Amino acid sequence: MNLKEELSRISQAVEIDEKKSHYKVSVEDPSKLIKAAQDLKSLGFDHVVSVTGVDYPDKIEVIWHVSSYSVEELKSINLALSVSVKKPEPRKEYDPNKRALVLKRPPVRVPSLVSVWPSGAFNEREAFEMFGIIFEGHPDLRYLMLPEDFYEAWPLRKDFQHEKMKVFLE
Amino acid sequence: MMELIPLIIWLIQDLLYIVVFPGLVTILVLAIVIIWLERKIAAKVQMRFGPLWVSKRIGGALQSVADLLRFSFQEFIVPEKSDRWAFIVAPGLMFAFSMISLIFIPVGPYYSYLFPSYYTILFSVGMIIITPIFAILVGWSSDNKFSFIGALREAFLLISYEVPFLLSVASMIVLYRTFNYVDAVAYQFRGLPGLVLNPLAALTLLIVMIRTTGRFPFDITEADSELVMGLFTEYSALFFGIGMATPYVELYAFSLIFSLLFLGGWWPAPLYAHGPIMGLIIPGIVVVVKAFIVMALLVFLRAVYPRYRLDQAIRSGWSYVLLLSVLSVLLSFGEVMLLR
Amino acid sequence: MSEKVYNLEEAATLSPSGEKYIVLQIGPSHPGSGHMRLVVWLDGDIIVKVDPDIGFVHRTSEWLSERREWIKAVPIVERIMLPDTIHANLSYVLAVEKLLGIEPPPRAQYLRSLAAEINRITSHLYGIGIFGIFLGSSTVYMWAFGDREPFLDLMEMLTGARITYSYIIPGGVRWDMPNGFKERAETVLQYMERRLKDYEDIWVKNPVVQARTINVGVMKREDAISLGVVGPNLRASGVYYDTRKHKPYAAYKDLDFEVPVMKNGDAYDRLLIRVEEIKQSIRMIRQILKDIPEGKIIADNIYNQLNPVMKKVYEEKRRVMFPAYMIHLRPPPGEATSMVEAGRGEIFFYIKSTGDKYPYRFRWVTPSFRNLPFFTHVAVGHRLADLPAIYGSIDYFPPEADR
Numbered sequence: 001m002n003l004k005e006e007l008s009r010i011s012q013a014v015e016i017d018e019k020k021s022h023y024k025v026s027v028e029d030p031s032k033l034i035k036a037a038q039d040l041k042s043l044g045f046d047h048v049v050s051v052t053g054v055d056y057p058d059k060i061e062v063i064w065h066v067s068s069y070s071v072e073e074l075k076s077i078n079l080a081l082s083v084s085v086k087k088p089e090p091r092k093e094y095d096p097n098k099r100a101l102v103l104k105r106p107p108v109r110v111p112s113l114v115s116v117w118p119s120g121a122f123n124e125r126e127a128f129e130m131f132g133i134i135f136e137g138h139p140d141l142r143y144l145m146l147p148e149d150f151y152e153a154w155p156l157r158k159d160f161q162h163e164k165m166k167v168f169l170e
Numbered sequence: 171m172m173e174l175i176p177l178i179i180w181l182i183q184d185l186l187y188i189v190v191f192p193g194l195v196t197i198l199v200l201a202i203v204i205i206w207l208e209r210k211i212a213a214k215v216q217m218r219f220g221p222l223w224v225s226k227r228i229g230g231a232l233q234s235v236a237d238l239l240r241f242s243f244q245e246f247i248v249p250e251k252s253d254r255w256a257f258i259v260a261p262g263l264m265f266a267f268s269m270i271s272l273i274f275i276p277v278g279p280y281y282s283y284l285f286p287s288y289y290t291i292l293f294s295v296g297m298i299i300i301t302p303i304f305a306i307l308v309g310w311s312s313d314n315k316f317s318f319i320g321a322l323r324e325a326f327l328l329i330s331y332e333v334p335f336l337l338s339v340a341s342m343i344v345l346y347r348t349f350n351y352v353d354a355v356a357y358q359f360r361g362l363p364g365l366v367l368n369p370l371a372a373l374t375l376l377i378v379m380i381r382t383t384g385r386f387p388f389d390i391t392e393a394d395s396e397l398v399m400g401l402f403t404e405y406s407a408l409f410f411g412i413g414m415a416t417p418y419v420e421l422y423a424f425s426l427i428f429s430l431l432f433l434g435g436w437w438p439a440p441l442y443a444h445g446p447i448m449g450l451i452i453p454g455i456v457v458v459v460k461a462f463i464v465m466a467l468l469v470f471l472r473a474v475y476p477r478y479r480l481d482q483a484i485r486s487g488w489s490y491v492l493l494l495s496v497l498s499v500l501l502s503f504g505e506v507m508l509l510r
Numbered sequence: 511m512s513e514k515v516y517n518l519e520e521a522a523t524l525s526p527s528g529e530k531y532i533v534l535q536i537g538p539s540h541p542g543s544g545h546m547r548l549v550v551w552l553d554g555d556i557i558v559k560v561d562p563d564i565g566f567v568h569r570t571s572e573w574l575s576e577r578r579e580w581i582k583a584v585p586i587v588e589r590i591m592l593p594d595t596i597h598a599n600l601s602y603v604l605a606v607e608k609l610l611g612i613e614p615p616p617r618a619q620y621l622r623s624l625a626a627e628i629n630r631i632t633s634h635l636y637g638i639g640i641f642g643i644f645l646g647s648s649t650v651y652m653w654a655f656g657d658r659e660p661f662l663d664l665m666e667m668l669t670g671a672r673i674t675y676s677y678i679i680p681g682g683v684r685w686d687m688p689n690g691f692k693e694r695a696e697t698v699l700q701y702m703e704r705r706l707k708d709y710e711d712i713w714v715k716n717p718v719v720q721a722r723t724i725n726v727g728v729m730k731r732e733d734a735i736s737l738g739v740v741g742p743n744l745r746a747s748g749v750y751y752d753t754r755k756h757k758p759y760a761a762y763k764d765l766d767f768e769v770p771v772m773k774n775g776d777a778y779d780r781l782l783i784r785v786e787e788i789k790q791s792i793r794m795i796r797q798i799l800k801d802i803p804e805g806k807i808i809a810d811n812i813y814n815q816l817n818p819v820m821k822k823v824y825e826e827k828r829r830v831m832f833p834a835y836m837i838h839l840r841p842p843p844g845e846a847t848s849m850v851e852a853g854r855g856e857i858f859f860y861i862k863s864t865g866d867k868y869p870y871r872f873r874w875v876t877p878s879f880r881n882l883p884f885f886t887h888v889a890v891g892h893r894l895a896d897l898p899a900i901y902g903s904i905d906y907f908p909p910e911a912d913r
């Protein structure tokens with residue numbers, strides 16, 4: 001099986017560096033994500049290792065790292081499936097609880113791949129609470145580690161200001 | 171006036187019997203020793219020292235006394251939503267009934283004067299059987315889900331191990347043709363000890379003993395990795411201490427019954443001897459030592475076995491143990507037929 | 511397993527206030543929960559749904575590491591995985607080395623494998639001990655924690671610390687193997703082999719243990735693959751996958767070892783596989799001690815940047831003092847992943863560098879986090895008393911999962 005050929009059939013943007021064991025498939029459009037994931041699964045990538053976001057100034061890149069337990073040739077490969085979503089502009093909103101204008105950083109929306117890979121369920125919940133990525137179609141998208149009153153803080157985004165959360169000051 | 175003297179002597183004897191030997195003081199001392207021994211045996215198996223902080227010279231033997239003192243000076247908290255009176259009274263009743271059973275268990279030929287009855291075996295067994303009912307009350311009154319589940323487990327186990335217990339005792343009653351401990355011991359003096367005559371009943375009673383006193387592998391009602399502390403999750407202070415001490419009292423009562431029914435009672439000592447030393451003290455010490463050995467054997471199980479699951483314990487109770495007890499009754503009948 | 515089959519779709523709709531079920535909050539302060547909360551819906555004695563509520567010991571290691579110099583992440587990741595620190599350390603350093611493009615010398619590779627295998631034994635003993643206390647056997651608990659000590663002493667001899675070693679740095683390791691280590695290690699290994707027989711007598715072949723664990727918490731092969739569980743738990747379900755074999759790192763390419771695989775995937779198999787892995791680790795340590803090549807313990811381009819005092823210390827004592835320049839480490843832009851088979855399973859690192867003083871994105875996934883589906887999928891349908899058996903058998907470590 002020529003992996004590069006197979007992967008380039010899924011998406012145009014494929015980076016492969018076998019020396020560094022770096023394999024990456026990038027999908028431009030979030031709507032094509034599920035199709036790409038299904039294709040990868042039929043290739044033999046059967047479980048998700050990690051789901052994470054990377055916060056850039058203008059966009060959020062969501063990466064699924066997948067690998068294989070069942071296909072012998074793919075067991076040595078750790079493949080990244082990435083999609084980039086543009087971040088909405090932060091806007092000021094009136095918060096009735098704080099009685100002040102608050103800077104809201106709206107979440108981004110990406111289709112969930114739990115239907116393809118159930119192993120990503122907890123990972124997607126973590127990415128949701130840390131980056132504000134709403135995985136559409138996730139059966140149980142709740143906060144996992146953060147307390148409930150951490151709402152919409154998205155702590156792993158680069159513009160998160162922990163001083164304002166008063167987490168460490170009290 | 172002169173007629174009253176025997177009565178006074180009788181009363182003093184009874185008081186000594188209840189308070190000193192084999193009553194409260196003995197139980198306290200034995201419980202302290204057996205808890206210490208349990209921890210030391212487990213420590214030996216587990217490659218550590220065991221209690222050594224209090225009274226280092228005698229190997230930490232006073233640790234249990236220190237624990238008791240600590241329990242006595244703690245604050246007793248009654249949870250707001252608990253059934254207040256049941257919560258307070260139930261552990262005391264549980265402790266009391268396991269103590270009452272001791273009154274009917276003679277540790278010598280003349281001890282039965284305290285309760286001059288022909289039916290001491292029945293009374294003591296009956297009192298012991300009542301005890302777990304208060305355990306269920308303890309769990310119910312706490313209004314805690316863990317205690318509640320613990321109480322349910324206690325109830326299930328109570329029902330499934332009661333029948334084998336009664337049958338194993340009944341088989342010995344059949345064999346000895348008496349309801350009286352002293353006569354049962356006398357029967358064993360004439361021949362072989364009950365352990366040889368009916369080993370099945372002995373085995374059944376041992377298993378029931380482990381289960382009722384919550385020793386491993388039947389430490390199901392207070393399985394700490396599942397139910398925190400089981401029935402006594404909400405308790406504190408001396409009431410918690412009572413809850414922890416009750417299984418040891420029960421264990422003591424069971425061990426006494428076991429040594430009277432199966433180990434020949436006060437066998438090396440004479441059956442009926444006169445005088446306070448040969449008649450009272452020596453037989454008593456012999457029985458208590460035998461009971462102590464049985465207790466030590468049972469507490470050793472902690473070091474070897476983890477705990478069974480509830481359904482497994484119930485299943486074995488209704489299958490193997492019940493079968494064993496039925497067989498022991500049949501064995502007793504057979505022996506009675508043969509010996510006649 | 512109960513006769514009645516509960517499906518997860520029905521369970522997902524249950525509300526916490528449902529009157530039909532008892533809702534038990536096991537944890538966060540409960541002897542059988544660890545630093546987490548398991549919300550359990552019970553129908554009688556049967557578990558209908560388990561919702562693991564983790565995060566009570568969430569230590570924001572990703573956030574902290576993204577705001578610190580590269581080398582300072584080593585102690586942070588170590589403190590997350592306390593029973594198994596060397597693997598966290600190794601995994602992070604492997605990722606950084608991929609970015610830097612340096613390759614440690616062979617002796618350092620062997621020393622890394624040596625430390626990793628000793629640590630794997632301590633991690634498995636930790637797991638067996640916790641499993642023991644969950645089933646009620648304090649003996650195995652005490653034994654396992656006592657038998658960790660010789661190995662911790664061994665690690666102290668090798669690295670200078672008992673638990674948090676910070677032993678592995680980009681380019682090599684910090685201490686060489688001291689004199690007398692081989693003899694000491696051999697006595698410890700022989701002791702462990704003797705003890706393993708004792709463990710089999712009192713724990714593995716104990717009828718009560720077998721009754722509690724056989725056919726309890728069965729994870730089928732297909733489920734294990736689709737739910738993505740890792741490590742010994744995966745191999746107990748019959749999947750032949752070991753990062754040491756399939757994505758080799760350190761010296762594992764040169765070592766001869768087997769990957770034990772079981773069939774049933776129940777709690778008993780998960781116990782057995784840990785015992786087998788301890789045996790394999792002992793075998794590997796023997797090989798390493800025999801075959802370890804002579805040479806440097808740190809890569810040349812790191813060595814060349816040491817100052818003269820440090821070079822002198824290195825020549826005399828065979829120790830690398832923590833090079834101060836590492837605080838100024840700036841890996842070239844790019845991204846790197848690394849995977850390491852830790853005691854509990856696979857650690858995954860994804861690191862993105864922009865050539866800055868700090869990592870731009872620091873992501874790691876620990877094995878316990880990936881073993882969470884055991885609670886949500888396997889525990890359903892079992893009795894409440896089986897929950898500690900399942901929990902203990904997967905060797906779940908809450909601080910590790912929370913990161």
